[in-house]
Amino acid sequence: MADKDDKETETKEFSRKRKSSANKDYIKEMVHSYLSNFACLNPGTTIAESDLKDNNELQEHIQSITLCDIHHKSEVQMTNTELVYHIYKLDSFGVETDTLTDSGSGEELPAADVWTLPSEEFHGLWESLIYDSSLKEDTLRFAETAFEFADRGVNSTIVGCNRVILLHGPPGTGKTSLCRALAQKLSIRLGDKFPRARLLEINAHGLFSKWFSESGKIVARLFDRVREIVEDRRLLACVLVDEVESLAHARRAAVAGLEPSDSIRAVNAILAQLDRLRRHPNALVLTTSNVTGAIDVAFVDRADVKRLVGRPSARAAYEILRGCCEELMARGAVAPRERLFALRVLEGSRFAESEAAGGSLRLWAAARAAAAARLSARALRRLPLQARALHCEPRPAPPLQRFLRALQAALARHVADCDDLLRDEPV
16 A cells, blocks of 8 residues: 555545534545445546435435546546545525615616525536636636635735636636636635635626716725625635626727716726725635627736636537436436446547447537537537427437437537528628
């Protein structure tokens, strides 16, 4: 057996049931004992409550166990691995809307959506997101390192760190979902340091389209609320600003004389407020933009990480569709359950034809066609519903091969519908 210093480290996250009141260390010991029965496990493996049916004690306390370390790409040998556990309970109350009063009309206007993290609504979101690059891993490493620097008191005027992430790219590629999933992941990974966590989602487009007449005052009031939250140093605050390009549009329009000077004051106010947030070592700012060329240079300069989130390649499309098919088979909407191979398995066999690989190869053909048609991840995830609803008999649940033919038909229909939309645009 290897020395402890030679062992690899593997991260496990497991969700406790809300009714569980057992000591954390006791639950960790139960989980550790259970996992020691496995010779090896694949990264990304989730053991659901239904998989624990032979272990009544674990079923009483555990909702799911996820093997989630980002450093491993192949099977992990359990006997040569030191396990690191993160235990958490999911909040089930959902989103709350924070409002501000328009002083002119007296109307209550939505200012931000607020989630307590980790949220039941975002459970499994991180694992479901698939990208061609190491985008998820990179953003997680950046955020964890930024909070480590803050914890060590690293001077941010010497080593620049604003704790601001900018994700840009076309609509439907998963930018907002990744921001939410990252906030959820951090609330779990940093749970010992921050026993409380919140995600505050601000819609910049709605903010500026409605509240220009209030200038910077409404922005200041909004961020006063944010600062009230981050004053609690034991609380992790993730602030998500969607459609941040709205700031750029507003500033250019104001300079060109197309918007009142009040507008530029509002934009400058939000940039100043973002600068102030960096003084709080428990705050992270996540932003998205659909229009890369429209992002304000002043904001881009504040972002530590600027990453393009593009449309999925054939490889990513395959794994997205494979996940959709496996979910439908698990729920009985496609039956019986059959195996779909991971893409690395198909590549290992050089895509050789076989009865066992038939469904996987048909799915690979659909993924390549989807990538060629430049479908977004959002459009890809809608295809299974269209296939089941429009290209299969209502009853009974179709077998996998029939469903995959329906999936190809749904893809062809989607591409044709998009072409019709483009032709119908006015000249």
